[in-house]
Amino acid sequence: MYKIKYSFSSFLGLMIAIAACRTAQGQYIIKQADSEASLYNYAKAIPLYERAYHKKNSLTAARGLADSYRLLNDYDHAASWYEKLLSMPDHTANDEIHYAGTLINQGKYAEAKTLLQ
Numbered sequence: 001m002y003k004i005k006y007s008f009s010s011f012l013g014l015m016i017a018i019a020a021c022r023t024a025q026g027q028y029i030i031k032q033a034d035s036e037a038s039l040y041n042y043a044k045a046i047p048l049y050e051r052a053y054h055k056k057n058s059l060t061a062a063r064g065l066a067d068s069y070r071l072l073n074d075y076d077h078a079a080s081w082y083e084k085l086l087s088m089p090d091h092t093a094n095d096e097i098h099y100a101g102t103l104i105n106q107g108k109y110a111e112a113k114t115l116l117q
Contacts, residue, residue: 027052030060042068059088063095070098075105 033048046068053061066081082099085091096115103112 029055030058030064033061033064037064037068040071042072059085059090062088063091066095067098070102073105075102078102079106 029048029052033045033052036042036045036048046065049061049064049068052058053065062081062085066078066085069075069078069081079099079102082095082102085095086099100112100115103109103115
């Protein structure tokens, strides 16, 4: 019986360590993506942001994806990422403005106007 408790506590400790490493790895990927984006390598930053977003649905990764697609003039992908970003509670007014600009570039003027009011 004592060995079972020891095994369970070891297993629990291992799971906590894995979760901590996974979070740290996601943050490292975002740091790499931010570095690529700061060098205007948006095409290289996008897969990194996607990996980070799939590890943890973070506001930073979603914003990085939306902005990278917008700056590459890929407005369809940018709009879908801005929609996800705006559904998150901590989005900013700049996110809304960039999304409105993306909608304008897609010819969706009424939606952009509604968003900006």
